[in-house]
Amino acid sequence: MTTGRLKDKVAIVTGAGSGIGRGIALAFAQEGAKVLLAGRRLERAQETAGLIAAQGGTGWALAADVAKTADVTRMMGECVTRFGPVDILVNNAGVRAPSGILAVSEAQLDYLLAVNVKGVYLCCRAAAPLMIEKRWGRIINIASVAGIRASINAAYCASKAAAVALTKSMALELSPRGITVNAICPGTIVSEMTEAQLSDAKERAYLLSRSLVGRIGEPADVAAGAVYLASEEAGFVTGAILAIDGGWTIS
Numbered sequence: 717m718t719t720g721r722l723k724d725k726v727a728i729v730t731g732a733g734s735g736i737g738r739g740i741a742l743a744f745a746q747e748g749a750k751v752l753l754a755g756r757r758l759e760r761a762q763e764t765a766g767l768i769a770a771q772g773g774t775g776w777a778l779a780a781d782v783a784k785t786a787d788v789t790r791m792m793g794e795c796v797t798r799f800g801p802v803d804i805l806v807n808n809a810g811v812r813a814p815s816g817i818l819a820v821s822e823a824q825l826d827y828l829l830a831v832n833v834k835g836v837y838l839c840c841r842a843a844a845p846l847m848i849e850k851r852w853g854r855i856i857n858i859a860s861v862a863g864i865r866a867s868i869n870a871a872y873c874a875s876k877a878a879a880v881a882l883t884k885s886m887a888l889e890l891s892p893r894g895i896t897v898n899a900i901c902p903g904t905i906v907s908e909m910t911e912a913q914l915s916d917a918k919e920r921a922y923l924l925s926r927s928l929v930g931r932i933g934e935p936a937d938v939a940a941g942a943v944y945l946a947s948e949e950a951g952f953v954t955g956a957i958l959a960i961d962g963g964w965t966i967s
Contacts (some may be wrong), residue, residue: 723748726799728791730839731809733760736858738767739935740806740942743788745773747943750799753782754791755809774799780834782809788890801846804946807836807879808858813911817870825871827870832875833870836882839898843891851894854946857883857937859899861961876901880957887955896954898945903961905933928963 721806727744731737732753739923741751745768748919751769753775755761761777768775776798795802811831813820820828836857847853862869883899890897903912904923913919923932941960944950959965 719803720748721943722804723947725749725803725946726752726795727799727804727806727809727946728754728795728802728839728843729806730780730835731858732764732777733757733762735909736902736935736938737806737808737836738764738906740808741775742767742771742773742941743936743939744804744806744946745775746771747947748877749775749804749946750774752791752799752802753777754782756781767810768884780893782807782839783830785827785838786841788835788838792846796846799852801850802843803847803852804854804856805839805843805849806856806858806882806942807839809835810858810909812869813871814913815871816868820871828871828875829878833878833882836879837864838843840882840886843875844886844895847895848890848893853890854950855883855886855890855895855897856942856945857897857899859901859957861885861901861959861964863899864901864957864959865965868898877957883957884955893952895951896950898946898950898953898956898958900938900945901943901957901959901965902938903927903933903964907935924961926964926967928967932960933960933961 733755758779860876887897
């Protein structure tokens with residue numbers, strides 16, 4: 717059952733073509749938001765738009781690389797043209813390098829930081845002036861438990877820790893201007909990014925062992941947290957780092 721908590725709000729969700737991004741986009745649309753769906757693979761973002769339309773919501777798909785200033789500028793302009801100035805920005809687009817410092821190449825590192833850190837920075841920098849003008853905005857950065865608890869995936873951990881630090885710093889700067897800035901740190905969530913891990917019996921057993929609630933997370937679990945942080949109910953929440961991880965970070 718929906719409550720219309722985001723009725724008439726304009727949202728941008730990056731990486732909206734699958735997994736967590738798709739789950740958040742669908743949940744936002746169910747709650748009444750108009751959602752711009754950005755992704756590098758236009759056809760996947762269009763699939764999400766189709767799912768939103770099927771449930772009676774409003775969504776529009778756009779191809780964009782968040783690591784490129786020109787694409788981010790075009791994304792914001794398209795949002796204004798189609799729906800109006802953005803109210804809610806979800807920086808979900810991300811890539812992963814599941815290896816340690818001895819295995820990740822310089823090119824892989826550059827790409828990972830470009831999407832996971834620079835992309836967040838560019839999108840926030842583009843959206844913030846539009847939100848400041850209205851003195852209302854919600855920025856939600858999708859980080860990871862890897863950003864608050866170490867693993868051998870050094871480059872990925874560093875990129876997600878940077879997203880956490882960016883969240884806190886931007887909250888200090890933007891909250892007095894009417895914009896809350898928060899991060900969600902998901903644990904293992906069923907998605908394309910985790911498909912290989914979850915299809916390996918040994919790895920799946922390990923990941924399940926880290927969940928205190930006895931299951932792997934679903935995109936809807938993260939989407940529920942994002943809806944809350946995007947709503948009026950979370951107006952007193954900023955600079956928060958919300959772990960949605962089945963207890964991973966306390967075990």
